[in-house]
Amino acid sequence: MIGERMKIAIIGTGYVGLCTGTGFASKGHDVVCVDIDEVKVNKVNSGIPPIYETDLEDMLKDVISKNRLRATTNINSAIKECEVVFICVGTPSDDVGRIDLKYVRQSALDIGNALRECDYKVVVVKSTVTPETTENIVIPKIEEASGKKVGQDFGMCMTPEFLREGSALKDVLEPDRTVIGEYDQRSGDTIEPIFKELNAPILRTKIKVAELIKYANNAFLATKISYSNEIGNICKRLGVDVYDVLKGVGMDHRMSPYFFNAGAGWGGSCFPKDVAAIIEKAKELGYEPKMLQEVVDINKRQKVRMVEQLQKKMDIKNKKIAVLGLSFKANTDDIRDASSIDIIKKLLDSGAIVAAYDPQAMENMKHIFPGITYNENATETLRDADACLIVTEWEEFKNLKDENFNIMKNKLILEGRKVLDKKEIKDFDGICW
Ligand code: UGA
Numbered sequence: 001m002i003g004e005r006m007k008i009a010i011i012g013t014g015y016v017g018l019c020t021g022t023g024f025a026s027k028g029h030d031v032v033c034v035d036i037d038e039v040k041v042n043k044v045n046s047g048i049p050p051i052y053e054t055d056l057e058d059m060l061k062d063v064i065s066k067n068r069l070r071a072t073t074n075i076n077s078a079i080k081e082c083e084v085v086f087i088c089v090g091t092p093s094d095d096v097g098r099i100d101l102k103y104v105r106q107s108a109l110d111i112g113n114a115l116r117e118c119d120y121k122v123v124v125v126k127s128t129v130t131p132e133t134t135e136n137i138v139i140p141k142i143e144e145a146s147g148k149k150v151g152q153d154f155g156m157c158m159t160p161e162f163l164r165e166g167s168a169l170k171d172v173l174e175p176d177r178t179v180i181g182e183y184d185q186r187s188g189d190t191i192e193p194i195f196k197e198l199n200a201p202i203l204r205t206k207i208k209v210a211e212l213i214k215y216a217n218n219a220f221l222a223t224k225i226s227y228s229n230e231i232g233n234i235c236k237r238l239g240v241d242v243y244d245v246l247k248g249v250g251m252d253h254r255m256s257p258y259f260f261n262a263g264a265g266w267g268g269s270c271f272p273k274d275v276a277a278i279i280e281k282a283k284e285l286g287y288e289p290k291m292l293q294e295v296v297d298i299n300k301r302q303k304v305r306m307v308e309q310l311q312k313k314m315d316i317k318n319k320k321i322a323v324l325g326l327s328f329k330a331n332t333d334d335i336r337d338a339s340s341i342d343i344i345k346k347l348l349d350s351g352a353i354v355a356a357y358d359p360q361a362m363e364n365m366k367h368i369f370p371g372i373t374y375n376e377n378a379t380e381t382l383r384d385a386d387a388c389l390i391v392t393e394w395e396e397f398k399n400l401k402d403e404n405f406n407i408m409k410n411k412l413i414l415e416g417r418k419v420l421d422k423k424e425i426k427d428f429d430g431i432c433w
Helices: 015-026 038-045 056-065 075-081 102-115 133-146 168-173 185-196 207-238 242-250 271-284 290-313 339-349 362-368 378-382
Strands: 007-011 030-034 069-072 084-087 122-125 155-158 178-182 202-205 320-324 353-357 387-390 413-415
Touching: 007 015, 007 075, 007 102, 015 030, 015 056, 015 069, 015 084, 015 168, 030 075, 038 069, 056 069, 056 168, 069 075, 075 102, 084 102, 084 185, 102 133, 122 133, 122 185, 133 155, 133 207, 155 185, 155 207, 178 185, 178 207, 185 202, 202 207, 207 242, 207 271, 207 290, 271 290, 290 339, 290 387, 290 413, 320 339, 320 378, 339 353, 339 362, 353 362, 353 378
Parallel strands: 007 030, 007 084, 030 069, 084 122, 122 155, 178 202, 320 353, 320 387, 387 413
Antiparallel strands: 155 178
């Protein structure tokens, strides 16, 4: 170690790996990002992020120009050169929602092979893994492949990531807290300097606790949204706006006003997969997590609620329905588990004709729904439409005015996210308001 500057290898140059690596490099560490995908590696080395993320391109170009970050497909040499190795590979869901650990196992094997000829290093799991994975799978695999002993020849930690798409770099550099699950004190002491300079509280704990903190965190956030939506559905029946109600609730300091945005449900690459995985893990441990199952069920129903509300107002068969917003949230082209998918499917199943627009996500959606109409802007999508559903809270939808909607055949507007300006648009309805 040169002062506090460390040599860090990051295995997996996806969303978490690249943002974490770029963030660490911006703090002066020497980072080498490893990926099996040569195209991705070449892109990163020329300063082009393979994913879109706010400020990532500028920061990546900067750290590359300062020789603080490079990418490679050679995992062996990357590990040999570093002091700390972060595992940042994906942990997708299998068919029943259990976590699929194939990439984590492969990384452990590769790290183990490289460690055969190495002195002490610390391996850190940052991929989201269910409790017991690091101790029952990662450590034994590394020990087996390396012939070395954890706590003696190499150290082991688990530091969950709390990155949000759209603000991932900020979340790396200005986290609410850092959780370090450590095999022993030496392991934790070795990696703590990387996080100390981020000026956020550091919680040092057991590995299994750190693994569960990640799931408990996402499960609570998903629960908070499903709770907001449940209250929202009651509000709708009472003719009140859920945002007025939750504003009052959020003023209780035990509650916090954040993440109370009721609407058309939660999606993305994290909540659906992580809540499903912790449910499956609980069952494996002999516990039926009924509340979390209901959180998922509420969400499933919430995603298509707008279509049901629309069907109460009109027969949608052969009617043109404009869908504004396809990504699972604003400022991303990510459509994984987006509410728009369930909504479009239900519209099509009911015989509607769908026209859609999204500033970023249309190319991705074309793979799922090649047969619907994709328009170049919101106004074109609204032309001659019989109804409009607003599904993602894109900034540009906030600027829509009455004149944009006047070209609809029938001006029936239903919001699934709170975006429209009441001063600008007369007569629109909301999912929970
Ligand atoms: C989420 C967590 O917020 C991060 O802390 C976590 O690190 C990440 O998952 C992960 O596990 O890697 P992300 O999926 O990027 O981050 O997106 P969020 O901003 O949390 O939104 C998730 C979904 O919830 C979106 O569909 C969003 O529209 C919905 N949402 C969010 C609401 O419906 N209401 C809200 O108040 C907030």
